[in-house]
Amino acid sequence: MTVAEVEDQVDQHAAMFTTTAHDTLAPRVFGTWWQAEGRLREATRLRAHQRLTVAAGSCAGPRHGSVPTGSCRRSATSTTLRPSPSPSPSPSPSPSRLDRRERPVTLIFGPPSPARQIPTVVTERLTLRDWRAEDIGPYSAMTQHPDMSRHTGGGPMDDEAVWRHAAFQLGHWALRGFGMWIVRERATGEFIGRAGLYEELGWPGVEVAWTVRQDRWGQGLAPEAGMAAVEFAFTHVGVERVISICHPDNIQSRRVMEKVGLTLDGEWSLHGRPSVVYAISRAEWDARTRG
Ligand SMILES: CC(C)(COP(=O)(O)OP(=O)(O)OC[C@H]1O[C@@H](n2cnc3c(N)ncnc32)[C@H](O)[C@@H]1OP(=O)(O)O)[C@@H](O)C(=O)NCCC(=O)NCCS
Numbered sequence: 476m477t478v479a480e481v482e483d484q485v486d487q488h489a490a491m492f493t494t495t496a497h498d499t500l501a502p503r504v505f506g507t508w509w510q511a512e513g514r515l516r517e518a519t520r521l522r523a524h525q526r527l528t529v530a531a532g533s534c535a536g537p538r539h540g541s542v543p544t545g546s547c548r549r550s551a552t553s554t555t556l557r558p559s560p561s562p563s564p565s566p567s568p569s570p571s572r573l574d575r576r577e578r579p580v581t582l583i584f585g586p587p588s589p590a591r592q593i594p595t596v597v598t599e600r601l602t603l604r605d606w607r608a609e610d611i612g613p614y615s616a617m618t619q620h621p622d623m624s625r626h627t628g629g630g631p632m633d634d635e636a637v638w639r640h641a642a643f644q645l646g647h648w649a650l651r652g653f654g655m656w657i658v659r660e661r662a663t664g665e666f667i668g669r670a671g672l673y674e675e676l677g678w679p680g681v682e683v684a685w686t687v688r689q690d691r692w693g694q695g696l697a698p699e700a701g702m703a704a705v706e707f708a709f710t711h712v713g714v715e716r717v718i719s720i721c722h723p724d725n726i727q728s729r730r731v732m733e734k735v736g737l738t739l740d741g742e743w744s745l746h747g748r749p750s751v752v753y754a755i756s757r758a759e760w761d762a763r764t765r766g
Pocket residue numbers: 622623624626627684685686687688691692693694695696697698720721722725726727728730731734
């Protein structure tokens with residue numbers, strides 16, 4: 476492939492993503508503008524890579540990873556590659572020394588995956604947002620209190636376990652388009668817990684769930700986050716019914732379900748553990764919040 480062809484190919488990619496970045500349809504097609512900006516940066520990097528590729532193969536340019544001191548330029552009249560003048564040219568490896576494994580890998584990008592973005596939701600006291608590395612420590616600390624897992628069957632999680640859990644929760648968002656948020660307090664920025672929606676395979680419906688760190692219990696934070704999650708389920712996920720599940724002895728969680736407006740719907744076996752299921756229909760939610 477000539478340099479001109481390589482550059483044309485790269486320019487096409489750059490143009491595609493440049494267009495996307497400024498296209499008013501971009502949010503719908505590719506998510507957010509910064510995603511497109513990211514692709515533009517990738518295309519720019521690809522351009523540099525491509526130049527290195529050609530340089531390595533055609534004019535014995537710098538090895539992959541080194542800074543080109545005598546970069547190759549396209550001649551005005553042909554695609555012949557010439558090293559640009561350099562005051563102190565570095566020794567260039569011969570083409571025979573550049574076996575295939577040392578050559579840059581060319582990445583050609585297609586359109587980004589339409590994986591869904593995680594929206595941030597703000598309530599009176601809380602921010603519900605995506606999972607980030609900075610949440611791992613506080614999340615792990617939350618799980619160390621024995622009361623936290625009294626009714627859930629879990630237990631203390633170290634940072635590695637929380638990291639895997641966060642990846643799992645982010646994967647749930649990607650697969651379902653909804654999921655659990657990290658909950659932080661708006662006034663202080665403090666980590667509070669997690670809340671949101673959940674539906675693994677075989678689940679009896681879209682579940683609203685909550686966990687608040689033990690020293691912040693009794694302040695109505697779980698119901699506040701839970702209300703936002705249920706509103707999101709009806710208005711943005713489009714379900715007709717929201718459920719919530721807990722161990723029958725989990726009085727605190729059952730109280731939260733009642734405060735949010737769910738009523739007892741039946742019993743269920745959650746991974747072999749006895750559970751109660753509460754539920755609220757869209758009509759009941761509308762009557763409660765808009766009636
Ligand atoms: C269930 C949970 C999220 C409730 O969060 P919260 O923000 O404290 O919710 P609320 O402030 O509305 O309190 C709910 C009930 O918990 C109980 N409660 C409140 N403070 C408490 C405390 N310090 N100790 C024990 N129970 C308490 C009360 O019964 C309260 O109901 P009330 O307001 O009618 O008295 C929280 O207890 C928790 O994270 N538990 C561990 C994880 C869990 O079980 N999650 C649910 C999985 S299904």
